[in-house]
Amino acid sequence: MVEITELGYIGISVSDAEAWKAYATEVVGFELVEEDGETDRFYLRMDEMHHRIVVITVGVDDDTVVHLIHA
Incomplete structure (x- = not known):
């Protein structure tokens, strides 16, 4: 079994991007x-990485992508 060592990033589909942007920041x-x-998305971070969360406006609220980094 692969050991997961950290979170790479997570992608979230949302219906109200402006509300998410305000809440997150x-x-x-x-x-x-x-x-x-062009793709109705924005990127957020809380550390030195380019981003940890990508928020994609698609009209529904859902988790879509989780990228995990493993050893």
């Missing part, structure tokens, strides 16, 4: 690092 304290208007 103003309440939780994540840094908004990039917005891609």
Whole structure:
């Protein structure tokens, strides 16, 4: 069995991107690092990595992607 050592990133599908952006940056304290208007997504981080969370606007709220780093 593969041992997971850390979280790479998580992707979340949302219906209200602006609400998520406000909550993530103003309440939780994540840094908004990039917005891609062509694909309706934005990237958040809380450490030195480029991003830990990608939020994708698709009209429904759902978890879509989890990328785990293993040894």
